[in-house]
Amino acid sequence: xxxxxxxxxxxxxxxxxxxxxxxxxxxxxxxxxxxxxxxxxxxxxxxxxxxxxxxxxxxxxxxxxxxxxxxxxxxxxxxxxxxxxxxxxxxxxxxxxxxxxxxxxxxxxxxxxxxxxxxxxxxxxxxxxxxxxxxxx
Amino acid sequence: xxxxxxxxxxxxxxxxxxxxxxxxxxxxxxxxxxxxxxxxxxxxxxxxxxxxxxxxxxxxxxxxxxxxxxxxxxxxxxxxxxxxxxxxxxxxxxxxxxxxxxxxxxxxxxxxxxxxxxxxxxxxxxxxxxxxxxxxx
Amino acid sequence: xxxxxxxxxxxxxxxxxxxxxxxxxxxxxxxxxxxxxxxxxxxxxxxxxxxxxxxxxxxxxxxxxxxxxxxxxxxxxxxxxxxxxxxxxxxxxxxxxxxxxxxxxxxxxxxxxxxxxxxxxxxxxxxxxxxxxxxxx
Amino acid sequence: xxxxxxxxxxxxxxxxxxxxxxxxxxxxxxxxxxxxxxxxxxxxxxxxxxxxxxxxxxxxxxxxxxxxxxxxxxxxxxxxxxxxxxxxxxxxxxxxxxxxxxxxxxxxxxxxxxxxxxxxxxxxxxxxxxxxxxxxx
Amino acid sequence: xxxxxxxxxxxxxxxxxxxxxxxxxxxxxxxxxxxxxxxxxxxxxxxxxxxxxxxxxxxxxxxxxxxxxxxxxxxxxxxxxxxxxxxxxxxxxxxxxxxxxxxxxxxxxxxxxxxxxxxxxxxxxxxxxxxxxxxxx
Amino acid sequence: xxxxxxxxxxxxxxxxxxxxxxxxxxxxxxxxxxxxxxxxxxxxxxxxxxxxxxxxxxxxxxxxxxxxxxxxxxxxxxxxxxxxxxxxxxxxxxxxxxxxxxxxxxxxxxxxxxxxxxxxxxxxxxxxxxxxxxxxx
Numbered sequence: 001x002x003x004x005x006x007x008x009x010x011x012x013x014x015x016x017x018x019x020x021x022x023x024x025x026x027x028x029x030x031x032x033x034x035x036x037x038x039x040x041x042x043x044x045x046x047x048x049x050x051x052x053x054x055x056x057x058x059x060x061x062x063x064x065x066x067x068x069x070x071x072x073x074x075x076x077x078x079x080x081x082x083x084x085x086x087x088x089x090x091x092x093x094x095x096x097x098x099x100x101x102x103x104x105x106x107x108x109x110x111x112x113x114x115x116x117x118x119x120x121x122x123x124x125x126x127x128x129x130x131x132x133x134x135x136x137x
Numbered sequence: 138x139x140x141x142x143x144x145x146x147x148x149x150x151x152x153x154x155x156x157x158x159x160x161x162x163x164x165x166x167x168x169x170x171x172x173x174x175x176x177x178x179x180x181x182x183x184x185x186x187x188x189x190x191x192x193x194x195x196x197x198x199x200x201x202x203x204x205x206x207x208x209x210x211x212x213x214x215x216x217x218x219x220x221x222x223x224x225x226x227x228x229x230x231x232x233x234x235x236x237x238x239x240x241x242x243x244x245x246x247x248x249x250x251x252x253x254x255x256x257x258x259x260x261x262x263x264x265x266x267x268x269x270x271x272x273x274x
Numbered sequence: 275x276x277x278x279x280x281x282x283x284x285x286x287x288x289x290x291x292x293x294x295x296x297x298x299x300x301x302x303x304x305x306x307x308x309x310x311x312x313x314x315x316x317x318x319x320x321x322x323x324x325x326x327x328x329x330x331x332x333x334x335x336x337x338x339x340x341x342x343x344x345x346x347x348x349x350x351x352x353x354x355x356x357x358x359x360x361x362x363x364x365x366x367x368x369x370x371x372x373x374x375x376x377x378x379x380x381x382x383x384x385x386x387x388x389x390x391x392x393x394x395x396x397x398x399x400x401x402x403x404x405x406x407x408x409x410x411x
Numbered sequence: 412x413x414x415x416x417x418x419x420x421x422x423x424x425x426x427x428x429x430x431x432x433x434x435x436x437x438x439x440x441x442x443x444x445x446x447x448x449x450x451x452x453x454x455x456x457x458x459x460x461x462x463x464x465x466x467x468x469x470x471x472x473x474x475x476x477x478x479x480x481x482x483x484x485x486x487x488x489x490x491x492x493x494x495x496x497x498x499x500x501x502x503x504x505x506x507x508x509x510x511x512x513x514x515x516x517x518x519x520x521x522x523x524x525x526x527x528x529x530x531x532x533x534x535x536x537x538x539x540x541x542x543x544x545x546x547x548x
Numbered sequence: 549x550x551x552x553x554x555x556x557x558x559x560x561x562x563x564x565x566x567x568x569x570x571x572x573x574x575x576x577x578x579x580x581x582x583x584x585x586x587x588x589x590x591x592x593x594x595x596x597x598x599x600x601x602x603x604x605x606x607x608x609x610x611x612x613x614x615x616x617x618x619x620x621x622x623x624x625x626x627x628x629x630x631x632x633x634x635x636x637x638x639x640x641x642x643x644x645x646x647x648x649x650x651x652x653x654x655x656x657x658x659x660x661x662x663x664x665x666x667x668x669x670x671x672x673x674x675x676x677x678x679x680x681x682x683x684x685x
Numbered sequence: 686x687x688x689x690x691x692x693x694x695x696x697x698x699x700x701x702x703x704x705x706x707x708x709x710x711x712x713x714x715x716x717x718x719x720x721x722x723x724x725x726x727x728x729x730x731x732x733x734x735x736x737x738x739x740x741x742x743x744x745x746x747x748x749x750x751x752x753x754x755x756x757x758x759x760x761x762x763x764x765x766x767x768x769x770x771x772x773x774x775x776x777x778x779x780x781x782x783x784x785x786x787x788x789x790x791x792x793x794x795x796x797x798x799x800x801x802x803x804x805x806x807x808x809x810x811x812x813x814x815x816x817x818x819x820x821x822x
Contacts, residue, residue: 451588
């Protein structure tokens with residue numbers, strides 16, 4: 001078993017808030033992240049895939065294929081978008097890095113399996129100091 | 138003459154568009170940056186100040202003072218904000234990195250002069266690949 | 275289960291030596307790190323916490339809270355300090371990154387638990403090439 | 412148990428191809444990596460070693476020793492080399508990062524054991540976006 | 549006058565040698581860079597362009613256009629190539645970073661001028677420690 | 686004229702204080718940098734040299750030579766040292782980055798000239814946010 005990683009980037013706006021709370025409660029919990037005019041980040045997405053080495057290629061899977069999967073199914077949907085309003089799979093969900101990472105995992109898992117590999121980790125860096133890692137259930 | 142630099146960061150949303158153009162023209166010129174629901178970035182602001190070394194301190198000016206000036210007068214105003222809607226000094230202006238850098242310069246120049254130093258450069262990195270530098274007129 | 279990370283930095287002086295050895299033995303084992311006038315580093319501390327996502331916030335715990343815990347209980351104690359002389363919880367201990375990481379874990383574990391999360395890893399980078407990770411017992 | 416890491420770098424040329432395939436098939440599978448005149452990278456090698464803390468030093472093992480092992484046994488063999496032609500332990504093997512990481516592990520494992528520690532991970536970054544991790548069998 | 553920068557990357561093989569010298573002299577001057585089987589790097593190319601701000605866009609020139617120019621005219625020609633054998637504009641020239649930067653400048657200068665801007669600097673990083681900057685004649 | 690850069694690193698302890706001031710005044714001006722037990726940093730030193738390209742090598746000067754000059758004459762003197770007590774050329778001087786950069790310039794200038802090149806800039810990064818640049822008189 002060996003692990004390969006591909007890193008991609010996207011820039012997006014978002015707002016953290018709970019629609020069941022009033023503005024004061026949202027401000028108290030989410031602070032400046034609750035700004036109703038949105039703020040934004042350069043996000044870095046790192047996808048780790050695991051599998052056996054293919055004896056014909058020396059690869060677990062071709063990182064060019066992994067790059068294309070991530071770009072087509074994730075980056076296209078989120079880059080230069082508003083995560084609260086423009087992204088179908090985030091509708092009605094918190095746009096925290098935790099939830100984003102879990103939603104990205106759900107999208108990527110079957111696609112990676114089609115290449116004979118298995119998802120290991122979705123990592124999402126929101127700033128150079130804040131990040132999240134999800135390894136599936 | 139010696140040059141000292143301080144780097145600070147902020148995360149903000151913005152939209153690039155010309156209000157005198159229709160949506161099609163804005164999309165043509167600004168592409169995905171014209172998204173009307175905004176997108177965002179982690180911006181890195183690097184301020185370079187020049188001056189003589191103070192013989193009592195070995196400093197051009199104390200970088201702690203430069204940090205406080207930048208934080209109080211720039212970062213407070215733009216961090217976790219929408220650059221098109223929440224920032225008084227950007228009202229009615231393009232929120233391109235070029236214009237942001239020039240507006241930051243105007244704010245910082247008199248404040249730095251009060252510490253016996255002179256502005257040399259405002260650098261603003263919008264992504265790890267795109268940046269701008271302004272050295273004054 | 276999902277993992278969130280917060281990175282903080284501190285700058286400190288230290289010396290590696292075993293007080294039960296003479297200077298020659300210390301120099302042999304610790305090399306230039308045994309310099310009795312001290313040397314120093316910019317340390318990067320990365321704390322990883324794990325837990326379930328809170329359905330009211332989309333967070334494992336608020337990274338702002340994790341930041342405050344780390345700053346108040348670790349960074350305050352070690353930043354711009356001499357790790358051999360100025361830090362109560364390091365008294366009589368080696369100031370290697372291994373021991374530092376383990377001591378930081380002991381301090382952070384109960385504090386993180388108060389926020390309903392669990393410590394997963396303390397990582398400490400001493401230089402861009404040397405680092406340590408501790409995952410508890 | 413605690414984990415320590417040492418990062419080293421090397422620059423090398425390589426070509427990805429399967430000698431049992433014709434040029435068209437190699438181009439189809441390996442794309443521009445199949446260029447028969449070679450291409451190259453700055454590789455970053457990160458070796459993680461685990462063990463107990465030595466009560467006489469506060470170290471798992473001295474990172475200076477780990478640095479010397481990596482430099483003498485890996486970097487000397489691969490830096491400024493052609494991985495397909497100049498490196499004895501890669502003869503007849505794919506020079507993918509996956510295979511390189513596994514071969515580096517085989518070389519390092521007994522050497523690290525001589526210092527009372529155990530190999531945990533070999534990580535190899537080929538570009539800032541592509542990397543591999545191997546944790547042994 | 550304001551300066552904007554775009555960073556692109558490429559991976560290539562090369563060899564440093566003077567064909568008028570014998571192998572011993574090449575080894576003496578170029579050391580391990582003279583390896584006749586080539587070595588390689590991940591190069592980072594940073595292009596700085598200067599100009600006035602366009603009052604209709606807030607841009608000196610659109611960085612998307614600068615990106616396309618660099619990708620089409622430079623990166624296409626050098627990425628995953630052997631700089632000594634595969635690149636028409638480097639034929640018969642040293643493939644040092646100095647010469648590469650000057651050749652890149654010659655190609656980019658007229659293309660940037662077509663967008664109403666002016667070349668300011670070509671920077672080429674060969675490793676994280678070695679780089680070159682060229683500002684024209 | 687073309688510019689080449691070499692980056693080297695060192696780790697050192699220091700204290701900022703003016704011996705003609707009492708402790709209260711030192712604390713007021715230098716803050717936590719005045720800690721009498723010292724603190725420390727990983728410093729990054731970037732030396733930029735300018736010159737014409739040598740037609741026999743394609744180099745301004747060999748970066749391997751520049752590396753050796755910097756390592757032998759600067760890094761040897763300051764790495765894992767106390768800048769206030771262990772470094773002959775800093776005796777009686779402030780150990781601010783400004784003064785360090787100017788002293789490094791004085792040492793490097795004649796050495797670089799012996800290789801037919803000219804000093805352009807000494808840059809010293811003390812943390813990832815604070816740095817200084819000196820271009821000579």
